[in-house]
Amino acid sequence: MTFLVPGFLYAAVAAAIAVIALHLIVTHQPRALVLPTARFVPDVPAAATSRAVRPYDLLLLLLRVLLLLAAGAALARPILKPRRERIARVIIADVSGSVANPAEVADSVRRLYRPGDVVVVFDSAARAAGNSRGGSLGDSLLPAGGARSTVGSLSAALTSALRAAPGVRNGADSVELVLVSALAPAEQDLATEPIRALWPGRARLVLVAADTAFAVRDPEISWDVATRPAMAIRVAHIDTSGAVIAGNDVVVSPFQRRWSFPPDSLRGATVVARWVDGTPAAVERENQAGCQRSIAISVDSVGDLILRPEFVRLRETLTGPCRSVGALRATGLVRNSGIAFLAGTGKLASTALFPAPINVESPIASWLMAGALALAILELIVRGRRGER
Amino acid sequence: MMQRARRAAEARAQGDELPYGTLLDAVRGLRWGARRAARMAVPGIHPSRVRGTSAEFTEYRAYRQGDDLRRVDWKLFARSDRAHVRISEERAVTPTMIVLDASASMAFPNGSGSKWSLARQMAVALAAVAHAGGDPVGLVVAGAESRALLPRTRRGVIAEMIRLVDDISAHGRTTLGTATSAAARSAVRIAIVSDFLGDGEGLLRSAREMTVAGRDVYGVHIIAQEELDPSRSTSVVMDPEDAGVSRAMTEATRTEYLRAFAEWRATTADSWLASGAAYRVVVVGQEPVSHAVRRIVRGEPALASAV
Numbered sequence: 001m002t003f004l005v006p007g008f009l010y011a012a013v014a015a016a017i018a019v020i021a022l023h024l025i026v027t028h029q030p031r032a033l034v035l036p037t038a039r040f041v042p043d044v045p046a047a048a049t050s051r052a053v054r055p056y057d058l059l060l061l062l063l064r065v066l067l068l069l070a071a072g073a074a075l076a077r078p079i080l081k082p083r084r085e086r087i088a089r090v091i092i093a094d095v096s097g098s099v100a101n102p103a104e105v106a107d108s109v110r111r112l113y114r115p116g117d118v119v120v121v122f123d124s125a126a127r128a129a130g131n132s133r134g135g136s137l138g139d140s141l142l143p144a145g146g147a148r149s150t151v152g153s154l155s156a157a158l159t160s161a162l163r164a165a166p167g168v169r170n171g172a173d174s175v176e177l178v179l180v181s182a183l184a185p186a187e188q189d190l191a192t193e194p195i196r197a198l199w200p201g202r203a204r205l206v207l208v209a210a211d212t213a214f215a216v217r218d219p220e221i222s223w224d225v226a227t228r229p230a231m232a233i234r235v236a237h238i239d240t241s242g243a244v245i246a247g248n249d250v251v252v253s254p255f256q257r258r259w260s261f262p263p264d265s266l267r268g269a270t271v272v273a274r275w276v277d278g279t280p281a282a283v284e285r286e287n288q289a290g291c292q293r294s295i296a297i298s299v300d301s302v303g304d305l306i307l308r309p310e311f312v313r314l315r316e317t318l319t320g321p322c323r324s325v326g327a328l329r330a331t332g333l334v335r336n337s338g339i340a341f342l343a344g345t346g347k348l349a350s351t352a353l354f355p356a357p358i359n360v361e362s363p364i365a366s367w368l369m370a371g372a373l374a375l376a377i378l379e380l381i382v383r384g385r386r387g388e389r
Numbered sequence: 390m391m392q393r394a395r396r397a398a399e400a401r402a403q404g405d406e407l408p409y410g411t412l413l414d415a416v417r418g419l420r421w422g423a424r425r426a427a428r429m430a431v432p433g434i435h436p437s438r439v440r441g442t443s444a445e446f447t448e449y450r451a452y453r454q455g456d457d458l459r460r461v462d463w464k465l466f467a468r469s470d471r472a473h474v475r476i477s478e479e480r481a482v483t484p485t486m487i488v489l490d491a492s493a494s495m496a497f498p499n500g501s502g503s504k505w506s507l508a509r510q511m512a513v514a515l516a517a518v519a520h521a522g523g524d525p526v527g528l529v530v531a532g533a534e535s536r537a538l539l540p541r542t543r544r545g546v547i548a549e550m551i552r553l554v555d556d557i558s559a560h561g562r563t564t565l566g567t568a569t570s571a572a573a574r575s576a577v578r579i580a581i582v583s584d585f586l587g588d589g590e591g592l593l594r595s596a597r598e599m600t601v602a603g604r605d606v607y608g609v610h611i612i613a614q615e616e617l618d619p620s621r622s623t624s625v626v627m628d629p630e631d632a633g634v635s636r637a638m639t640e641a642t643r644t645e646y647l648r649a650f651a652e653w654r655a656t657t658a659d660s661w662l663a664s665g666a667a668y669r670v671v672v673v674g675q676e677p678v679s680h681a682v683r684r685i686v687r688g689e690p691a692l693a694s695a696v
Contacts, residue, residue, distance in 0.1 A: 031622075033620070036613075044637055
């Protein structure tokens with residue numbers, strides 16, 4: 001057992017020592033004697049303090065000391081130290097549309113999983129699937145409603161893994177990051193590498209098959225300056241945005257913004273290009289045919305914008321296949337060099353490098369506080385029976 | 390009778406049975422001379438102010454009108470033709486009253502070593518010495534229950550006194566001045582055996598009045614060893630005669646107590662001596678009772694350690 005706030009325990013021990021000392025200092029009425037010449041004694045208060053060799057009233061002393069120690073121990077937040085393993089794992093499971101067979105991911109996770117490990121599942125968002133309660137692990141690895149059409153976000157998964165790592169801090173000496181994913185480049189973004197760098201140790205990569213069928217779908221593109229793009233509405237006042245960003249492509253030019261995507265239209269859709277102020281400029285959504293992409297970027301017929309190399313790359317990106325799948329088609333399966341930063345180098349991360357979890361609940365503190373309360377009541381009863389001291 | 394027997398049994402149980410026989414043997418042969426010439430005409434052993442016609446001739450004095458003609462020495466008148474009367478030394482008795490303080494303060498500490506035990510022995514021994522000199526002796530016990538024996542010379546009066554003092558326990562409060570004044574009406578010599586902690590001023594006033602009236606007054610101050618040297622342990626001391634007096638006796642207050650008590654004893658001694666009375670201090674257990682009695686009747690000074 002250890003204490004999260006041991007200062008309270010130290011204070012309780014000090015208070016208990018003080019109580020024992022007070023029980024050694026006895027203030028009482030001295031014995032009464034008859035003395036006919038008592039009138040010659042100066043009239044001063046007839047009370048005296050003396051030091052006793054043994055503490056008086058051992059039962060009351062015992063109750064008071066136990067009361068203080070129990071209250072101090074309860075406030076010190078005791079926790080039972082779990083059995084420490086050498087290694088605990090934070091397993092990141094990819095359940096996005098990039099994975100060909102979710103069952104393969106689930107099998108890999110079950111094979112890697114040990115009690116005390118943490119599982120983080122992700123698609124476009126990430127969430128913890130549980131740690132020691134392995135019974136719910138299989139269900140949580142399945143995407144909700146069976147829909148797996150979204151592109152996964154490794155940045156979100158790594159962030160969630162960083163948040164989940166303190167949960168295994170007290171159970172192991174080292175933490176291993178295990179990434180079970182197809183590791184499609186589309187699942188990475190500019191933040192992936194900096195976030196990965198925050199994990200202080202190497203990671204184990206477990207590759208699963210990518211969904212190539214999903215990758216070859218061509219989008220149904222709606223790119224029309226004059227007519228309203230699908231899912232978009234006309235803005236009340238046309239304004240100008242200085243740049244548009246799509247992936248790693250940035251085109252700086254005074255674009256007129258004639259259309260906007262209302263929030264309802266973004267539900268279930270993926271933003272593939274944004275204006276420089278962050279509002280969506282192009283989105284894509286899965287449909288029965290495969291993928292529908294709506295581009296609300298108006299390009300004037302005058303000027304050399306369409307001739308500029310960055311615009312050409314933007315146009316190729318926006319007119320290419322649906323974002324993740326198009327990348328897979330271009331690169332094939334994952335290249336080892338592209339994921340080297342994900343694996344990292346060096347030793348496993350030490351648990352000491354992760355902050356202690358803030359909320360550690362232990363029933364011991366509650367029991368100790370209840371015991372202190374009972375002792376306080378008992379002390380009142382005993383003191384009442386013996387007269388106030 | 391039953392009550393007396395019960396108290397005697399209690400006294401035996403407490404080890405408070407006093408050795409009067411040994412004491413009376415020890416003081417036998419002592420004579421308690423009067424400090425002043427007695428005005429009594431009853432023949433006794435003490436010098437008398439009355440010039441009588443006893444056989445012990447002293448001097449002649451010229452006849453003065455009013456002298457008893459029977460005292461005229463007619464043979465001398467025949468030889469010298471001048472009338473003279475014979476003057477002879479008279480001896481008188483000194484009726485003695487012992488005033489014994491039986492207030493609660495005398496019952497300290499308990500047992501045979503208490504002030505009350507010493508005071509009883511002193512009273513009986515002084516009475517025995519006076520009685521042995523042919524003086525009538527009486528006793529006044531002043532306490533919560535006051536008893537008195539008028540001065541008598543008959544045999545057995547000492548035994549009566551012993552029974553009387555053994556029949557009384559020291560408790561309650563008393564005004565010794567009143568008892569002493571009453572005793573003075575039937576006595577020429579008054580011995581007051583007390584700790585003087587009660588009505589000190591009233592008693593001293595009575596002593597002055599008696600001294601002025603020509604009576605022989607003795608103050609026998611009984612002090613317990615525990616009063617001179619109280620315990621050094623912290624305690625609360627209470628006056629047995631005044632429930633309102635309850636004081637803390639600590640190391641600090643003890644020093645002040647010793648100073649105040651010594652000062653009071655010195656003041657009391659000075660006051661009594663200034664009143665013309667004989668004043669003696671007797672400390673419980675410091676000397677045999679017979680020695681204390683001898684000091685008193687011979688007029689020897691008090692022991693230095695007692696004052």
